[in-house]
Amino acid sequence: MSQVPAASAAAAASRRFVRDTVRQGAAPAVTVLVAGVLLAAAGLALPAVTGRALDLLLAGRHGEAGRWVALCAVLTAVAVLAGAVEGMVTASGSAGATARIRGTVLRHLLDSGPRAGERFAHGDLVARLVGNAAQAGTVPVALAAALAAVVTPVGGLVALALTDVVTAGVVLIGMPLLVLVVKVFVRTFGDHTDRYLRAQGEMAGRLTEALRGARTIAAAGTRERDAARILAPLPELSRQGHLVWRIMGRSTAQASLLLPLLELAVLVVAGLRVAAGELSVGGLLAAWRYAVLATGAGGIVEELSGLIRGRGAALRLGEVLDQPVMAYGTVRELPPGDGTLEFRDVTLRHAGREVLRGIDLRLPGGTAVAVVGRSGSGKSALAALAGRLADPDTGTVLLDGVPLPALTRRTLRCETGYAFARPALLGGTVGGTIAFGAYDPGERAVADAARAACADDYVRRLPDGYGTAVADAPLSGGEAQRLGLARAFAHAGRLLVLDDAMSSLDAVTELKVSRALLHGSGARTCLIVAHRAATAARARQVVWLADGRVRAVGTHTQLWQLPSYREVFAEEAVDA
Numbered sequence: 288m289s290q291v292p293a294a295s296a297a298a299a300a301s302r303r304f305v306r307d308t309v310r311q312g313a314a315p316a317v318t319v320l321v322a323g324v325l326l327a328a329a330g331l332a333l334p335a336v337t338g339r340a341l342d343l344l345l346a347g348r349h350g351e352a353g354r355w356v357a358l359c360a361v362l363t364a365v366a367v368l369a370g371a372v373e374g375m376v377t378a379s380g381s382a383g384a385t386a387r388i389r390g391t392v393l394r395h396l397l398d399s400g401p402r403a404g405e406r407f408a409h410g411d412l413v414a415r416l417v418g419n420a421a422q423a424g425t426v427p428v429a430l431a432a433a434l435a436a437v438v439t440p441v442g443g444l445v446a447l448a449l450t451d452v453v454t455a456g457v458v459l460i461g462m463p464l465l466v467l468v469v470k471v472f473v474r475t476f477g478d479h480t481d482r483y484l485r486a487q488g489e490m491a492g493r494l495t496e497a498l499r500g501a502r503t504i505a506a507a508g509t510r511e512r513d514a515a516r517i518l519a520p521l522p523e524l525s526r527q528g529h530l531v532w533r534i535m536g537r538s539t540a541q542a543s544l545l546l547p548l549l550e551l552a553v554l555v556v557a558g559l560r561v562a563a564g565e566l567s568v569g570g571l572l573a574a575w576r577y578a579v580l581a582t583g584a585g586g587i588v589e590e591l592s593g594l595i596r597g598r599g600a601a602l603r604l605g606e607v608l609d610q611p612v613m614a615y616g617t618v619r620e621l622p623p624g625d626g627t628l629e630f631r632d633v634t635l636r637h638a639g640r641e642v643l644r645g646i647d648l649r650l651p652g653g654t655a656v657a658v659v660g661r662s663g664s665g666k667s668a669l670a671a672l673a674g675r676l677a678d679p680d681t682g683t684v685l686l687d688g689v690p691l692p693a694l695t696r697r698t699l700r701c702e703t704g705y706a707f708a709r710p711a712l713l714g715g716t717v718g719g720t721i722a723f724g725a726y727d728p729g730e731r732a733v734a735d736a737a738r739a740a741c742a743d744d745y746v747r748r749l750p751d752g753y754g755t756a757v758a759d760a761p762l763s764g765g766e767a768q769r770l771g772l773a774r775a776f777a778h779a780g781r782l783l784v785l786d787d788a789m790s791s792l793d794a795v796t797e798l799k800v801s802r803a804l805l806h807g808s809g810a811r812t813c814l815i816v817a818h819r820a821a822t823a824a825r826a827r828q829v830v831w832l833a834d835g836r837v838r839a840v841g842t843h844t845q846l847w848q849l850p851s852y853r854e855v856f857a858e859e860a861v862d863a
Contacts, residue, residue: 301605305426308601311387312427315380319428322373323435329366331442334576335450336362338569345568377428385424389416392604398612400676406610408492409499415488415603422600429597433590440587443580446573447553451566454553454574458581461549465582468545472538472588477595479534483527484599490520538588546582553578613678616693621702624687625652626781626812628673633682635668642668644835646682650812652781655805655825657817657843660832661855666816669832670786673814674703686782700725704779706788710771717746717760718753720770724778736777739803741796742769764791772800785815789822801825820847820856831855 309316340355393416407415444462448455494517497504504513557574560566566574633646643665650656658666671677672684675691684691691699714723721733728736733753737743745766749755762770768791775783783804789797797819804813805825817823824843831839831846839846846852 301602301609304605304608305598305601308384308388308423309427309430312380312384312424315376315383316427316431318376319373319380320431320435322369322376323432324438326366326369326373327435327438327442329362329369330439331446331577331580333359333362333366334573334580335446337576338450338567338571338573340569341572342567342569373432377432380428381421381425383424384427385421388423388601388604389420392416392420392607395608395610395612399610400613407607408489408496410491410493410495411488412492412607413495414491415600415607418487419484419600419603422597423604424597425593426597426601429590429594433587433594436587436590440581443577443582447577447581450570450577451557451560451574453560454557454578455581457552457556458549458578461545461552461582464545468538468541469588469591472534473591473595476531476534476538476592477599479527479530480596481599481602483524483531484603486520486524486527488603490517490524493517493520535588535592549582550575550578613675614692615696615699616690617695618689618693619695619698621687621689621694621698621781624781627652627687628782628812628814629683629685629688630669630672631683631685633672633679633684635665635672635677635679637668642835643672643679646837648830648837648840650814650828650830652687652812654827655813655815656828656830657815657823657826658830658832659817659823659852659855660838664832665835666832667786668835669830670784670814670816674705674782674784675699676705697725701778702780703782703784704775704777706768706771706775706783706785708768708787708790710767710774710788712757712762712767712770715756716751716753717749717755717757717770720757721753721773721777723774726778728777732777733773736773737769739776739800740769740772741799742766742773765793765796768792769796769800776803779811781811783811783813785813787816787818789815790818794821797822818856823856 336355336358340352340359343349343352343355396412444455444458447458497513497517504510554571554575557566557571561568561571628648628650630646630648633643634641635643646669658669660666668677672679675684678692686694686702694702712720714720718730718733721736722728730753734743737746737753746753746755749760768788772785772788775785775788785804789800792800798821801822804815813826815822815826817826817829820843823829826843829841829843829846830837831852839849839852
């Protein structure tokens with residue numbers, strides 16, 4: 288796909304997300320709109336009522352004036368109540384929309400699978416989920432508030448025309464300039480706000496990347512260089528931030544210059560008409576107040592600025608939602624089988640190159656199969672396809688004759704287990720980490736899995752045993768790997784995939800874990816990404832990958848006769 292269609296698709300997804308955000312926040316938005324209109328209506332009625340009360344007081348008709356004064360009090364109370372409701376619903380509606388947006392985007396990211404972070408840096412994703420989601424959550428109520436804000440100047444102009452058409456004409460003369468100020472503000476403010484958010488996200492992404500590699504940076508002594516790399520977007524961020532504030536300041540200054548001149552012109556014309564007996568004193572008061580309301584572009588600009596920021600943030604979140612998600616099938620149960628795994632003409636591409644090409648394999652069930660190859664040969668890619676952490680671009684992967692995409696999410700995750708070189712220790716406690724998965728295997732299964740992974744002894748030495756919080760457990764790299772292995776053992780059904788999951792184990796522990804894999808797995812099929820010759824030697828079958836293709840399949844003893852096969856492990860030993 289070319290970049291232009293991809294960009295168009297992302298833009299379309301972003302616009303859909305903005306529309307969905309507005310639609311889902313319709314209830315509080317309507318409330319804000321109604322409250323805003325009531326507030327505007329009360330504000331529009333007050334000048335006329337106040338002017339009428341003033342004329343009656345000047346005429347000595349105090350009885351009638353009292354009723355109009357009472358009406359002023361009622362309108363003021365309505366304005367205060369409407370303002371309170373508007374403020375309360377704006378806060379709660381924005382918070383609810385923000386929570387909903389974060390949930391939607393987070394679920395989409397998790398449904399996208401391991402490829403979710405390929406397009407966006409992790410720090411950028413965090414910035415979008417935290418800051419941008421909060422800004423996008425204001426869009427529904429900000430749109431309603433902006434619509435309600437239009438009522439005041441439009442209503443003020445209409446009321447001014449009804450009060451005195453001549454003074455209304457004075458305001459109409461200056462109105463095109465006000466419209467121009469607002470139009471220029473909207474166009475330039477939105478553009479620079481978007482650039483500001485992108486620079487912010489880029490810097491957040493670089494910071495997160497540096498934090499993950501803090502030990503490497505410290506060991507390499509490149510602190511100053513990496514600090515400069517992280518802060519490289521800062522000048523652009525500063526420039527766009529200054530431009531945003533400059534635009535707001537310029538628009539405010541233009542309005543501050545134009546509006547008082549219009550109000551003064553209205554006051555002069557109205558005063559002349561009072562002197563000529565064509566307008567009452569109360570009418571002059573009402574005309575002046577309506578002129579102020581009619582030229583009240585400041586409120587609209589303020590609401591528009593919030594709406595523009597929220598829309599820009601929502602568009603950035605829409606880009607995340609443009610990421611494809613992994614769809615699942617309807618097959619809830621695999622047919623009887625031993626865990627036979629098949630790859631049929633499988634090809635996988637990444638970053639524009641073929642990582643795997645034309646893979647045809649049939650791995651017999653209930654056996655341990657080692658996958659070996661030099662760095663970049665496609666071992667981890669094959670492991671990812673085996674349990675459907677990724678889908679091939681072409682071809683099919685089957686488990687006991689059933690294509691993996693046909694399985695439901697729960698069935699797939701109950702039948703396949705994974706362990707990785709650097710496992711994420713989720714679940715809160717040590718026991719919860721082992722049990723973490725699509726279903727709870729139970730305490731006995733957790734303990735059995737820990738024993739198989741040679742983790743039970745050191746877990747029981749922890750202060751609270753299996754109930755120890757992971758954050759409080761001093762775990763080495765090998766101990767963390769054993770917890771990851773235990774989790775995989777506890778959850779794997781017919782297929783267990785170990786992607787370099789024993790690299791941090793000492794030779795004795797690896798031997799014990801390998802024995803558990805080979806002799807305690809029943810009908811379970813084990814696919815092991817192996818870097819050590821000893822690991823490959825214990826497997827019943829070895830798949831040798833080279834440049835994304837299957838170079839040979841056989842036992843380790845058979846393949847060891849080939850010098851180029853032996854070189855694979857010599858290279859791995861040097862890398863280690």
